Each structure stands twice: as structure tokens, then as C-alpha cells.
Amino acid sequence: MALISVNSLSFAYRDRRVLHGVTFSVDAGEVLGLVGPNGCGKTTLIRCVDGMLSPDGGTVMLDKREIRTMHRREVARAMAYVPQSAGNRTGATVFETVLMGRRPYLNWTVNRTDEEKVIAALDLLDLGDLALRNVAELSGGERQRVMIARALVQETGVILLDEPTSNLDVCHQMGVMEVLRGLAGEKGLAVVIALHDLNLAATYCHRLMVMKAGAVYGYGAPEEVLTEEMLRAVYGIEAVVKRDLSAPYMVPVRPGHLRGGA
Amino acid sequence: MEQHVVIEGYTRLKKTRALFIGGLLSALVILTGVAVTLGSAGLTVGESYLAILAGLFPGFFSAPDLATTIVWDFRLHRVLFAVSSGFGLAVAGCVMQGILRNPLASPFTLGIASAAATGASIAIVLGAGAVGGEYLVIGNAFLFSLLAALAIYGMARYRGIGSETMVLAGIALMYLFSAVTSLLQYVGSAEQLQAVVFWMFGSVDKSTWPKLGIVALVLACTIPYLVYRAWDLNALAEGDEMAASLGVPVERSMAVLMMIASLITAVIICFTGTIGFIGLVAPHITRMAIGGDFRTLLPASGLVGALLLLSADSIARSVLAPQILPVGIVTAFLGVPFFIYLFLHRRDA
Numbered sequence: 001m002a003l004i005s006v007n008s009l010s011f012a013y014r015d016r017r018v019l020h021g022v023t024f025s026v027d028a029g030e031v032l033g034l035v036g037p038n039g040c041g042k043t044t045l046i047r048c049v050d051g052m053l054s055p056d057g058g059t060v061m062l063d064k065r066e067i068r069t070m071h072r073r074e075v076a077r078a079m080a081y082v083p084q085s086a087g088n089r090t091g092a093t094v095f096e097t098v099l100m101g102r103r104p105y106l107n108w109t110v111n112r113t114d115e116e117k118v119i120a121a122l123d124l125l126d127l128g129d130l131a132l133r134n135v136a137e138l139s140g141g142e143r144q145r146v147m148i149a150r151a152l153v154q155e156t157g158v159i160l161l162d163e164p165t166s167n168l169d170v171c172h173q174m175g176v177m178e179v180l181r182g183l184a185g186e187k188g189l190a191v192v193i194a195l196h197d198l199n200l201a202a203t204y205c206h207r208l209m210v211m212k213a214g215a216v217y218g219y220g221a222p223e224e225v226l227t228e229e230m231l232r233a234v235y236g237i238e239a240v241v242k243r244d245l246s247a248p249y250m251v252p253v254r255p256g257h258l259r260g261g262a
Numbered sequence: 263m264e265q266h267v268v269i270e271g272y273t274r275l276k277k278t279r280a281l282f283i284g285g286l287l288s289a290l291v292i293l294t295g296v297a298v299t300l301g302s303a304g305l306t307v308g309e310s311y312l313a314i315l316a317g318l319f320p321g322f323f324s325a326p327d328l329a330t331t332i333v334w335d336f337r338l339h340r341v342l343f344a345v346s347s348g349f350g351l352a353v354a355g356c357v358m359q360g361i362l363r364n365p366l367a368s369p370f371t372l373g374i375a376s377a378a379a380t381g382a383s384i385a386i387v388l389g390a391g392a393v394g395g396e397y398l399v400i401g402n403a404f405l406f407s408l409l410a411a412l413a414i415y416g417m418a419r420y421r422g423i424g425s426e427t428m429v430l431a432g433i434a435l436m437y438l439f440s441a442v443t444s445l446l447q448y449v450g451s452a453e454q455l456q457a458v459v460f461w462m463f464g465s466v467d468k469s470t471w472p473k474l475g476i477v478a479l480v481l482a483c484t485i486p487y488l489v490y491r492a493w494d495l496n497a498l499a500e501g502d503e504m505a506a507s508l509g510v511p512v513e514r515s516m517a518v519l520m521m522i523a524s525l526i527t528a529v530i531i532c533f534t535g536t537i538g539f540i541g542l543v544a545p546h547i548t549r550m551a552i553g554g555d556f557r558t559l560l561p562a563s564g565l566v567g568a569l570l571l572l573s574a575d576s577i578a579r580s581v582l583a584p585q586i587l588p589v590g591i592v593t594a595f596l597g598v599p600f601f602i603y604l605f606l607h608r609r610d611a
Contacts, residue, residue, distance in 0.1 A: 052503050076509030083503060092499075092554045095272050100500065103493050104509040108557070115272065119265050132271040134553075154508075 002061075003028050003157045003190035004049070004079070009058035011041075011048050018044045020215040021058065028157070028188035031181055033195050033205030033222075037235055041214040042194040043084060046160050049192070050081045063157060076104035079158040080151035082144075084166070094138070094146050095131045098122060101153035114153075121149040124179055140167035148176060152183070161193040165200065173197070177204040199249045202226050210234055223248055279558040282551060286565035290345065293569065297341045297576045302584060303332050314338065343469035344575040344589070345568040346477050347533075348540055350526045352567020353485060355541025356548075356560055357523040360495040361516050364429050365546065369527035370538030372414060372432030374407045376439035378531045379462050381406025383443045386457045387450040399461070404532035410435055411524030415517065428520075464537035464590030466575055473533050480529045484522050485564065491519065492556035499554065539593045540567045543601050550604055570597060 005025035011018050018041045026032045034042045047053040049060050051067050060067040062078050070078075080101070098121060102114045122128050125145045130138065135146060144167050151159050159180070165173040181204050184191050195201040201208055202222035210218040210225055212234045218225045226248045231239045239252045298310040305313070309325065313333035316325040351369065358367040369375050381402035385391045391402040410432075417431040443462075447455050488495075494515045497505040506512045531537065544567035548559055571589065574596055578587040 047503070050507055052506050072506065072511045073509035076507060079507075081503070081507035083501070093272075093275070095268060096553070096555055097500075100496060100508060103497055106493060108490065108493070115269055116265075119268055122268070123265075128265075128268065131268040132275075 001028055002026065003063055004192070005061045006049060007059045007061070009045070009048055009055050009060065011044055011053060011055045011057075013044075018214050019048065019055070020213075022211075022214075022216055023058075024209055024216070024219060026158070026190040026192055028190055029184050030207065031184050031191040031193065031205045033193055033201035033208045034211065035195055035198055035201050035208055036211035036217070040211040040234075042211060043162055044214075045211070046081070046162050046192070046194060050079060050160055051075055052081075073104050076154065076156075078156050079160065080154040080156040082147045082151045082159070082161040082164050084162040092135050093132055094122070094127060094135055097135050097146055098127075098149045098153055101150035104154060117153050117155070118149075121152040124152065125149045126175065141169065141172055144168060145172065145176065148179075157188070158190045158192070161191070163194050163196060166196065173200055180204070198226060199247075202249060203247045226250060275553065279552045279555075279562070283558065283562050283565065286562065286569060290565060290569055290572070293572055293576070294341055294345065297344075297572055298333055298337045300576055300580050300583075301332070301337060303328075305329055305332065339471045339474045340466055340469045340575075341572065343474045343477065343533075344466045344572045346474065346481055347466060347530045347537065348544070348568040348571025349564040350477065350481050350485075350530045350567075351537060351541040351571070352544035352548075353488065353560055353564045354523040354526040354530075355567075356545035356556075356563040357488060357495065357519055358541070359545050360556060361498050361519050362429055363499060363501065364426075366542070367429055367432075368538070368542035369407075369524075369531065370536070370542060371436065372429070373410050373435030373439055374432075374524060374527050375531055375536045375538050376436045376443065377410030378403040378407040378528065379458075379536055380439040380442045380446070381532075382461045382535070383446040383450075383458045386461065387446045387454045400532045403535075404528050406439075407528035407531060408524060410439065411521065411528070415520060419517075460588070461535045462590075463588030464531075464535040464593075465578075465586075465588045466534055466571075467586060468533065477530055477533065480526060484526055485560075488519070488522060489557065489560050491515070492560060495519065495556040495560075496554075499556075535590065537571065537590045537593060539590075539597045540571055543597050544570055546601065547604060 002025040006023060008021040008023050009019055010021055022045055024032065034045065036042055044053065048055045062070065062075065067075060095118060098118045099110060099114065102110070102117065106114065122131055125148055127142070127145055127149055130142060135143060138146065144164055148161070148164055165176055168176060177200060180191050180193065183189050193205070205222060207220060208222050208225040209216060210230060217234055218230055226241055228239060228241050231237055231250060237252055238255060239250045241248055241250045295307055295311050298314065299305045299307050309329050310333055312323060313325040313329040315323040316330055317334045355368040358369070358372060359365060382399050385399040385402040391398040413435060414428055414431045418428040443458070447458055450458065494510050497508040497510045498512070498515065502512050527541070545559070545563045548563040548566045552558060552562055571593065574592040575589045577596065578589045578592040581587060
């Protein structure tokens with residue numbers, strides 16, 4: 001069952017067209033990786049899907065409801081968003097920042113259940129020891145994990161993440177992707193995640209959607225999508241795609257070195 | 263870290279905040295009593311409190327008529343006016359810093375205070391205004407400050423509302439209004455010039471019970487609502503997009519909160535003149551002490567602002583007594599070094 005389905009979505013910033021008829025859907029339990037070069041429209045797509053930008057064509061259906069007809073708070077209970085650059089509100093502790101994720105459910109007071117949910121999310125992301133630290137004191141990677149923990153306590157069916165692993169070392173990259181993939185399976189979440197690291201994307205995503213200049217270039221399982229032709233056409237690079245592990249992986253090659261290197 | 267350690271830590275943070283607010287409240291009550299004793303009549307703290315109580319509950323307490331008259335007719339409204347002005351300006355500054363995510367945002371830097379000064383100057387120099395008589399200067403200052411707030415909001419709205427747009431528009435307006443005020447000072451007579459300068463210093467000298475009533479009424483109607491919307495402010499402090507994804511209707515919330523903060527500012531500075539520093543500093547001091555949760559930050563900032571302005575006014579009245587210094591000057595003399603000290607000794611600096 002598709003938790004989120006996007007149908008021929010188009011968007012333009014004033015006179016510059018950024019998205020052309022993007023269509024995709026994500027089922028419960030599925031992780032969809034958005035990949036593509038810088039400026040191909042990944043972030044704009046995520047913002048349109050979350051309703052922060054108003055698309056000029058197409059629809060976004062959240063569990064069979066058109067997002068434009070929903071109240072902001074309803075959307076926040078159904079879909080969480082982790083931004084590219086992590087927030088840095090001065091003076092807030094990690095605990096309080098994650099607690100913000102409960103906002104769509106809170107009136108004014110915070111009860112014990114909310115606090116326990118925050119703690120569970122902190123543990124899941126290995127942030128327990130930092131709970132009482134000020135967010136401003138954390139490293140970029142720690143902050144990114146705080147934002148992910150917050151999206152988790154929002155308890156939504158859909159999570160959108162915009163390059164959540166860009167500031168993380170390889171260990172934490174894998175840690176975050178493990179958590180997301182695990183949650184998708186356990187809780188039936190639909191996860192949409194924009195990634196630059198193609199190998200990470202191929203390893204952890206059920207399907208990949210490759211974008212080029214605002215349109216969908218390829219859409220399918222990593223084995224089908226991650227090919228040498230795609231890398232040449234979309235990124236303009238030469239690379240070798242290996243298939244000797246459980247997921248395909250690519251090794252980029254310097255221009256002109258393909259024959260000697262491969 | 264164990265779960266209970268985290269919960270305990272958060273509980274401790276909440277307790278610290280409650281304690282901070284409680285401490286500020288007690289300090290404010292005590293200082294209010296002390297401030298009422300200041301002056302040439304030589305009342306003691308005890309006599310002052312007795313006079314206050316005698317006025318409130320005439321059947322239960324009695325105080326000498328002279329003390330009651332001095333306290334109730336001359337001092338108490340002024341002291342309470344300083345308290346409520348400080349409270350309101352600090353809360354307004356806190357809200358503005360929150361929604362604009364800019365530590366420099368305050369009624370002063372957003373041009374609202376300069377607009378009020380321009381309004382007052384027009385009334386003083388040209389004698390022109392929307393309302394006549396006793397309320398000419400006040401009415402003009404009030405109208406102009408609201409006008410400035412509307413203009414900032416309109417400009418931001420026109421280009422798609424963004425916090426940076428608002429701050430830039432505010433700073434631009436501040437310069438424009440300062441230029442108009444300077445022009446009026448340039449063409450005005452010596453007495454008018456003096457009146458304008460005096461207005462701009464900012465003071466609570468002209469307080470009366472009815473004026474206090476107006477300010478108190480506006481605060482009573484708006485502050486509870488602002489505190490009620492604290493979660494929106496918490497979310498907005500994270501950025502417009504983040505707030506939207508946390509379920510805040512961003513544009514509507516920003517507009518409503520900004521308008522309320524502007525109204526509070528306008529209704530205070532039209533009576534007091536430019537007291538710029540409180541709205542900028544009180545929220546920062548409070549944030550450093552108890553962190554950024556607006557549920558406690560708003561009321562605590564208000565109390566810090568009230569204490570600051572009341573202390574400044576008390577000093578202004580006593581340093582060169584019987585001469586009274588403009589409180590705006592004392593606020594800056596007191597506040598700036600304290601503020602810089604705090605910044606230099608901040609843990610995460």
C-alpha cells in the first residue's frame with residue numbers, strides 16, 4: 001500500500017522550471033533513495049512533497065488524502081522532514097530539540113509518555129549521552145542525528161530526509177541508514193531519502209529514483225538503476241559498477257584511465 | 263546515559279527554570295517596595311509597604327495619610343509603570359528575536375522605536391497629529407510605531423515573508439525614520455529640539471494611573487496568549503521550513519505574533535519614549551540563564567526586563583536626587599557592561 005504517492009509534480013521558481021512531471025510512490029516498509037547531481041531538484045522535490053513549496057502542477061497524496069486539503073498539523077502527524085542543514089537554535093538542549101518533534105501532538109504541557117518517546121529515539125540514534133548538552137555545542141554530525149531523532153518522535157508514517165548523512169563519518173552513515181531501514185521494516189514506515197553517496201543508497205534503499213535536470217531519469221531497484229550508462233548520462237563520469245556483493249557498487253575512474261585501471 | 267538520568271536531568275532543568283522565575287518574582291516584589299521608598303519624603307521600606315497595603319485593604323491596614331498620599335499619588339504608579347514597561351518591552355523583544363531568529367531583533371533595531379520618535383517629533387515640532395490635545399504626542403508615537411510594524415510586515419510579505427527580509431526592512435526603516443526625526447530637529451526651534459531630545463531619551467516620568475491602566479490592560483490581554491503560543495515560537499526558532507514540518511502555519515503565526523509584539527511595543531513607547539535596550543538584552547540574559555524554551559523564556563524575560571527597568575529607574579531617581587536622569591540613559595549604562603560581561607563569560611562562547 002502506498003503511504004505517499006506523487007503524481008506528475010511540477011514546480012518553477014519564478015521563471016526557472018525545476019521539476020518536470022515527477023511521479024513516484026512509496027509503500028509502507030519501503031526506503032526510496034533520491035539520487036542525482038547537485039541542482040537536479042532533489043531538495044525542491046522534497047520541499048514540494050512536504051508542502052513547504054506549492055507545486056504548480058500535479059498532486060501529492062498522503063495516505064490517499066491530497067496534502068493541499070490537510071491542515072498543517074495533520075500533515076505534521078503524517079509526515080516528518082529532516083532538513084539538509086541541521087537547525088541550531090541557541091540555548092536548547094538535545095532533549096528539548098528532540099522534544100519539539102512532539103509538537104504536533106502537544107497542547108502546552110509535556111507528559112511522561114512524550115519524555116519517554118524522546119529518550120527511546122535518543123537511544124536509537126546513540127545520542128543518550130548527549131541528551132543534556134546544548135545543541136549549539138554539538139558537531140555537525142551529532143546535530144544531524146538529533147534532527148533524525150526528532151523526526152522519529154514525530155511518529156509519522158512517512159519520513160523525508162534531505163541528505164541526512166552528508167556530515168557523518170562512514171560509521172554513523174551506516175548507523176543512520178540501518179536505523180532507517182530497520183524502522184521502515186518494523187513499523188511499516190515509508191522513507192524518502194535524498195543521498196549523494198550512490199553506494200550507500202544502493203546498499204540501503206529498496207528502490208532508487210535518479211533525477212536529472214528536474215525529471216526522473218531512472219526508477220527501480222538499485223541493480224537496475226545503478227549502471228555505467230546511467231552514471232555517464234546523468235553525472236557525466238566514467239565509472240565501473242561492480243556486482244560481486246549483495247548490492248551493486250560503483251568505483252569512479254579518472255577520465256582517460258578507464259582501460260588501464262579496469 | 264541511563265534513561266532515568268536523562269529524565270532527572272530534564273526535571274532538574276524544569277526546576278531550575280521554576281526557581282529562576284520564582285526568584286525573579288520575589289526580587290521584583292522586594293525591589294518594588296524599595297523603589298517606592300526612594301525620594302525626598304524619607305519613608306522606610308516598612309512604611310511604604312504599609313501604605314501600599316493600606317491603599318489596597320483600607321479596613322485591615324492603616325498608614326499615615328501623608329505616606330499613603332505620597333505612595334499612591336506619586337510613586338506607586340511610576341514604579342509599576344516601570345515594571346510593566348520593562349516586562350512588555352522584554353517580552354516583545356523576545357518574541358521578535360524568536361520569530362526572526364535574529365539575536366539583533368528588537369523593537370529598536372526593527373525601526374519601531376525610531377518610528378515612534380518620528381511620530382512624536384512631528385507632534386512636537388509641527389503640532390500635527392491624528393489626535394489632538396493632551397494625547398497628541400502619545401497618539402502620534404503610537405500610530406507611527408504601528409505603521410512601521412505594518413510597513414516591515416508588508417515589505418516582507420510582498421517578497422515572500424522571510425525572517426532576513428524583515429530584519430533588513432526594519433533596519434532600513436530605522437535609518438529612514440531617524441533621518442526624518444533629524445530633519446525635524448533641524449527645522450525645529452530650540453525648545454522643540456529640546457522636547458524632541460527629551461522624548462527620545464525615554465523615561466517613565468510622565469506615568470499616571472490611567473496610562474498604567476492602558477499598558478497593564480494590553481499586557482493582560484496579550485501576554486497569556488503569547489505564552490500559550492510558546493510551542494509555535496519554539497518551532498519557528500528552528501527555521502520556517504522546520505516549523506512548517508512540525509505543524510506550524512508559518513505565515514499566519516509569524517504575522518499574528520509579530521503584530522502582537524508590535525502592539526505591546528507601541529503602547530509602551532508612546533508613553534515612555536525610546537527605551538531601546540531592554541527589549542534587546544533581557545531576552546538574551548534570560549536565555550543564557552535558563553535556555554531557549556519559550557514556555558519559560560517569555561515570562562522570565564519579562565521579569566528580567568521589569569527588574570532591569572525598575573532598577574535603572576530607581577538609580578535614575580536617586581543618583582543625582584532630586585534631579586531625575588532619563589531612564590533610557592541609565593539602562594544603557596547599566597545594561598551594556600553587564601551584557602558584555604555575560605557574553606564574554608558565556609560557557610559556549
